Amino acid sequence: MGHDSHDHKPKGFVNRWLMTTNHKDIGTLYLVFAFAMFITGGAMAMIIRLELFQPGLQFVEPDFFNQMTTMHALIMVFGAVMPAFVGLANWMIPMMIGAPDMALPRMNNWSFWILPFAFALLGSTLFMDGGAPAGGWTMYPPLVLQGGKNVAYLVFAVHLMGISSIMGAINVIATIMNMRAPNVGYLNMPLFVWTWLITAFLLIAVMPVLAGAVTMLLTDRYFGTSFFNAAGGGDPVLFQHIFWFFGHPEVYIMILPSFGVVSEIIPTFARKPLFGYVSMVYATAGIAFLSFIVWAHHMFSVGMPLGGELYFMYATMMIAVPTGVKIFNWVATMWKGAMTFETPMLFSLAFVVLFTIGGFSGVMMALAPVDLQYHDTYFIVAHFHYVLVPGAIFAIIAAAYYWLPKWSGHMYSERLGKIHFWWSTISVNVLFFPQHFLGLAGMPRRIPDYSTQFAEFNMMSSIGGFAFGLAQVFFIYIVVKTVRGGKKAEANAWGDAKGLEWTVPSPAPHHTFDEFGPVDLKKMAHGEVH
Amino acid sequence: MDVNTKKTLKKCLMVVVLMGGFGYALVPLYDVICDITGLNGKTGVANEQILARQVVDETRRVTVQFDGTVNSDLPWSFRPAKFSMEVIPGKMYTAEYIAQNVASKEVIGQAVPSVAPNEASIYFDKTECFCFTQQLLKPGESKNMPVTFIVRSDLPEGIDVLTLSYTFFNRSNMTADEKTQGSDVHEKI
Numbered sequence: 001m002g003h004d005s006h007d008h009k010p011k012g013f014v015n016r017w018l019m020t021t022n023h024k025d026i027g028t029l030y031l032v033f034a035f036a037m038f039i040t041g042g043a044m045a046m047i048i049r050l051e052l053f054q055p056g057l058q059f060v061e062p063d064f065f066n067q068m069t070t071m072h073a074l075i076m077v078f079g080a081v082m083p084a085f086v087g088l089a090n091w092m093i094p095m096m097i098g099a100p101d102m103a104l105p106r107m108n109n110w111s112f113w114i115l116p117f118a119f120a121l122l123g124s125t126l127f128m129d130g131g132a133p134a135g136g137w138t139m140y141p142p143l144v145l146q147g148g149k150n151v152a153y154l155v156f157a158v159h160l161m162g163i164s165s166i167m168g169a170i171n172v173i174a175t176i177m178n179m180r181a182p183n184v185g186y187l188n189m190p191l192f193v194w195t196w197l198i199t200a201f202l203l204i205a206v207m208p209v210l211a212g213a214v215t216m217l218l219t220d221r222y223f224g225t226s227f228f229n230a231a232g233g234g235d236p237v238l239f240q241h242i243f244w245f246f247g248h249p250e251v252y253i254m255i256l257p258s259f260g261v262v263s264e265i266i267p268t269f270a271r272k273p274l275f276g277y278v279s280m281v282y283a284t285a286g287i288a289f290l291s292f293i294v295w296a297h298h299m300f301s302v303g304m305p306l307g308g309e310l311y312f313m314y315a316t317m318m319i320a321v322p323t324g325v326k327i328f329n330w331v332a333t334m335w336k337g338a339m340t341f342e343t344p345m346l347f348s349l350a351f352v353v354l355f356t357i358g359g360f361s362g363v364m365m366a367l368a369p370v371d372l373q374y375h376d377t378y379f380i381v382a383h384f385h386y387v388l389v390p391g392a393i394f395a396i397i398a399a400a401y402y403w404l405p406k407w408s409g410h411m412y413s414e415r416l417g418k419i420h421f422w423w424s425t426i427s428v429n430v431l432f433f434p435q436h437f438l439g440l441a442g443m444p445r446r447i448p449d450y451s452t453q454f455a456e457f458n459m460m461s462s463i464g465g466f467a468f469g470l471a472q473v474f475f476i477y478i479v480v481k482t483v484r485g486g487k488k489a490e491a492n493a494w495g496d497a498k499g500l501e502w503t504v505p506s507p508a509p510h511h512t513f514d515e516f517g518p519v520d521l522k523k524m525a526h527g528e529v530h
Numbered sequence: 531m532d533v534n535t536k537k538t539l540k541k542c543l544m545v546v547v548l549m550g551g552f553g554y555a556l557v558p559l560y561d562v563i564c565d566i567t568g569l570n571g572k573t574g575v576a577n578e579q580i581l582a583r584q585v586v587d588e589t590r591r592v593t594v595q596f597d598g599t600v601n602s603d604l605p606w607s608f609r610p611a612k613f614s615m616e617v618i619p620g621k622m623y624t625a626e627y628i629a630q631n632v633a634s635k636e637v638i639g640q641a642v643p644s645v646a647p648n649e650a651s652i653y654f655d656k657t658e659c660f661c662f663t664q665q666l667l668k669p670g671e672s673k674n675m676p677v678t679f680i681v682r683s684d685l686p687e688g689i690d691v692l693t694l695s696y697t698f699f700n701r702s703n704m705t706a707d708e709k710t711q712g713s714d715v716h717e718k719i
Contacts, residue, residue: 212553231699
């Protein structure tokens with residue numbers, strides 16, 4: 001198959017998808033894979049909410065329930081959110097900086113195709129004797145080590161996911177540092193590119209630490225080492241320190257690209273340049289730096305000295321400052337803007353409001369003395385779901401609506417998009433808001449049964465959960481319908497959106513920016529034009 | 531692959547390798563920090579220098595409570611002979627635990643000590659302890675296990691009660707090689 005002209009895509013499934021080195025095709029693969037995982041992890045969440053619909057044990061065994069909570073988290077974190085952002089990075093970053101492709105296209109192919117194998121390994125544990133990992137996604141020893149045969153599968157799956165994200169991150173760094181069009185400086189780059197650059201550095205810094213932690217689990221279990229085994233002079237708390245040294249930057253890995261997406265969308269529909277571009281860049285870098293020095297706020301209850309608790313408490317609260325800068329900048333961007341409310345904008349607005357709620361409950365839990373009450377209750381479940389679902393997931397959905405015309409060449413149905421938005425936004429709040437109250441009232445997380453006084457809020461939460469799940473099935477319908485046909489999208493699908501991606505035709509040709517040369521900086525999204 | 535991309539790739543891979551190493555470096559680092567601060571209740575081993583430094587104040591009294599538990603997969607019963615004891619900081623004392631193997635086969639156990647409150651653990655030193663080595667009990671055998679300890683005289687004022695707690699772990703299912711390595715365990719404890 002030769003490339004006779006620029007728009008000739010390789011023919012046949014194997015050539016087009018299995019062997020692809022094209023950033024757009026790999027981006028699509030990532031997004032489709034992430035969506036499949038989102039539905040899989042979502043189905044598990046439905047089982048969890050079904051069991052919690054009423055007190056008592058109705059549908060599943062407690063052990064299977066624990067497998068569901070563990071697998072739901074692992075699949076959503078490593079299978080849905082992270083790959084979805086890598087997919088967006090693949091599609092958009094080269095087009096946003098005037099590059100023909102990613103810097104390391106073959107590695108790009110490899111980093112994607114590892115993922116199905118990683119999740120096949122992880123998923124296969126569901127069908128084993130003893131079932132899937134059930135000790136929670138945080139994999140704390142000694143509990144996780146009692147998990148039967150799945151331990152090795154879990155560890156190797158995490159290794160593969162780690163290798164995949166490290167390769168993806170290196171590719172993003174190499175592309176942004178070396179492939180920008182000659183006149184695009186760092187401070188001309190769109191914020192999505194900036195947030196991804198910083199995310200990629202976080203990834204290469206912390207994924208190896210996670211790989212080390214799970215390797216220690218593996219050797220503790222199978223090779224007689226005693227990293228976390230008290231009988232051999234080890235310490236289980238050590239695992240928590242290593243895990244959260246990875247884990248806290250990890251939560252920013254999942255949210256920084258969302259900040260980038262929202263920073264692209266809000267200026268487009270407010271018809272104003274992004275307020276405080278440079279402060280946005282510094283705030284992102286500040287959040288990334290702080291993420292490395294606050295990890296033990298996940299462990300206030302393990303018994304730290306007072307000095308440690310105070311340090312981690314104040315350091316954690318400091319994160320609210322750069323995050324506040326970002327929230328205020330988005331609001332200032334909209335201030336006196338000629339706003340319209342297309343679906344991507346609606347999801348972005350919901351992101352700003354609902355992510356902030358999640359941020360506030362985060363500040364509450366940063367306070368060590370009160371965290372002792374919130375620890376391991378539904379309050380923390382409500383908190384991280386607020387920042388991850390109407391946070392990260394809403395940003396991904398917003399990005400999908402925003403760039404779908406560029407990817408598919410068709411406009412989605414605005415009416416269906418709006419239905420999807422209201423349906424999701426109302427149900428997500430019905431789903432997660434009552435969990436705050438459950439947590440404050442003392443309902444512990446990761447349990448299949450509960451005391452009857454928690455019944456009403458759990459039922460409410462479950463109803464919201466089923467509605468939210470169904471809304472995402474509706475989203476599949478909207479996306480498939482848009483890809484198959486619909487109103488032709490203009491090159492600049494939103495009329496006057498800024499950004500180099502809007503200077504190429506819709507759908508974006510298989511190859512863009514093939515000739516390396518200067519680009520028109522005035523068309524860049526919102527970087528400073530020096 | 532152009533030269534700059536290659537350079538970036540190399541640098542990134544270096545970061546990955548270094549951070550992988552850092553993950554493992556956290557293991558000794560954690561032990562060092564716990565040793566210095568007494569976090570996790572890790573206790574010390576008394577030596578001549580420490581014993582020579584003690585200034586005994588005969589009027590000061592501190593209560594040491596004793597606690598013993600067995601890890602779930604160890605078929606032993608294990609309890610202190612006496613649940614608490616009044617001690618004078620700076621003086622040496624001996625306390626006893628009683629362990630019995632209730633299984634029908636030989637079992638090797640390893641005890642791991644911990645002192646609460648954490649701040650007190652760095653002032654609690656042992657000269658002799660059953661936790662220094664692995665213990666073998668025959669089926670049904672019962673054994674008195676002594677621990678000789680000193681609460682250092684520089685124990686901060688305000689700490690009046692210390693709890694010494696032992697957890698016994700099963701080490702029988704470990705490989706033969708490791709059974710002989712029991713002695714290196716106590717150095718870390």
